[in-house]
Amino acid sequence: MCGILGVIGLGGPIGLTDLDAARMRDTMFHRGPDGAGLWRCPWAVLGHRRLAVIAPGPEGHQPMTTPDGRFALTYNGELYNDAELRGELESEGIRFRTDCDTETVLLALAVWGERAISKFRGMFAIGFVDRDEHRVLLARDPLGIKPLYAARVAGPAGSCLVFASDLAAVLAHPDARCTPDLVTVSAYLTTLRPTLGHRTLFEGIETLLPGEIRIYSARSDSQPDMRNIWSESSAAAEDAGGEVRDVVEDSIIRHLRTDVPICALLSGGLDSAIITSVANRHVPKLMTYCAGARVPGMDDDFQHARAMAECLGTHHEEIEVTRDGFLDRWHWMIDRSGVPLSTPNEVAIYEVAASLRADGHVVTISGEGADELFGGYAPAMRQAADHVAALAGAKDITGGLFHLDSNAWVPMGIKSRVLRDRAWNSSGRDEALRAFYTEEFEELRIACDGLDRLEPHLRFHRRMNLPNLLRRLDSATMLASVEGRTPFADFAVARLAESMPMCMKYAGDAPEQTKIALRRAFSGDLPIGILARPKASFPLPFQQWAGGMSSVLRTSHLAREIFTTEAVQTVSAAPEALWNLSWPMINIAMWGERWWGGMARHDPADCGLEAAV
Incomplete structure (x- = not known):
């Protein structure tokens, strides 16, 4: 996992020195302390900071180019079907120079073009340049594990496209404007998400959506060709639950592939326990880590994680977060990441990542994604079930606004008392936020026609919540120069979960009535106390x-x-x-x-x- 950067002239020169490009790139030093590179042609500069995980030697240096110099790649992520793609490319006569998955991505794009993106199973953010055609392709993985931001920047030399893994790198461009987007600021106050669709908290800087591909022409300052590789399925297979164990276990094993030390985050909840139990069979002397606060009266994760670690026989470490440490780190993380935090436990994730990195680990695996895919979060599902019941069979045209109102931090009903008139008016009085939620839910309602009426609500929760959870994990772990991997947030796992009927995911408020198929699939591997435990994730008071x-x-x-x-x-x-x-x-x-x-x-x-x- 790494940090990527690109500056592309749109119809003219880029007007950027190597020194300026290196300064932008090195704002992401934490993402890649193991190496740095720049590549340029007359109309483009690519930059890269490397965290060496696969083939950590010099052969994995980026940006990477094809032997003829036509194609150049800056890439952040991991491919979990690297071997299969290499075999397919070799059958077409392609020869590889390295064992690095970066070369697989590079040659797949060179041979197959954008069709290659749909073949990639993994987490990725990609910047790919075709010198001959003056084209640039940007792409992000289907579930949004790896971040990618883009902005048009106008300067004395003309307009250019700037893209990067971090907002701070985009803002470090000499001609970048640092202006708050008050529409997104107001939305954050309600949702705790620092994006609203493509919008970020900085005016003019966009995030690529999960699964989004953009193709830019460097010959002119025109709009990019945009599409998405993810499409919602409307099929439900009654026997899909039988595949859960095989598909999830296969994903976990694929996520263990690394040439550097790997460990596991263990909260003592169902999801991390499943991942750790499988990993423990494949990683000798696996170490597990838990973080939290020791506060009287609060049910922390320590005792549950400790019990699971003892059951598995892993070497287990507990990282305590204190009040003073939390307050200091909270401010520091905002300073470094460029965005406000979404949840307090981001600090706990960072602290545990820093500790495991100090112990020599570079990669960790975590349980994000299981709740959104398999029907966790009992309170949210109960609210949705009550909402559906109240409709009495009527068309659910208010589902998006229901979720927005029922999960608001700063309710929209009091926004005019929280925000000054000028700010409230400049935010559009949350019209964009309400329209976004309405349109997103309506798209899912149509896609789920004929399925259980709770299905669009679960998928809506996945679409709204999961990318932010994955961004949170990426940001907190990368600040410690650690790669966080999420076996549940895997394309094959997501497609399987999507195909399962609701009765195999959620049936009620009790823990055993959530993530039903997942609990059943691994019931023989886990203690009853873990199987029956409610949702947990490094809580802080x-x-x-x-x-x-x-x-x-x-x-x-x-x-x-x-x-x-x-x-x-x-x-x-x-x-x-x-x-x-x-x-x-x-x-x-x-x-x-x-x-x-x-x-x-x-x-x-x-x-x-x-x-x-």
């Missing part, structure tokens, strides 16, 4: 710790510009009691302090803040 950072609401330039005095005073006076408001508001305040306060690369007046509000 933010409600007790919120007061430690509430003062930033009064000092942050962005917070003063967008939040009302009433909201700041009310939340600052009782951040623990109003934690559903204090968490998103403090995050936005700290994010604003980084990009529009004293630490920002530009003065606030130069960052477009006044124009935004």
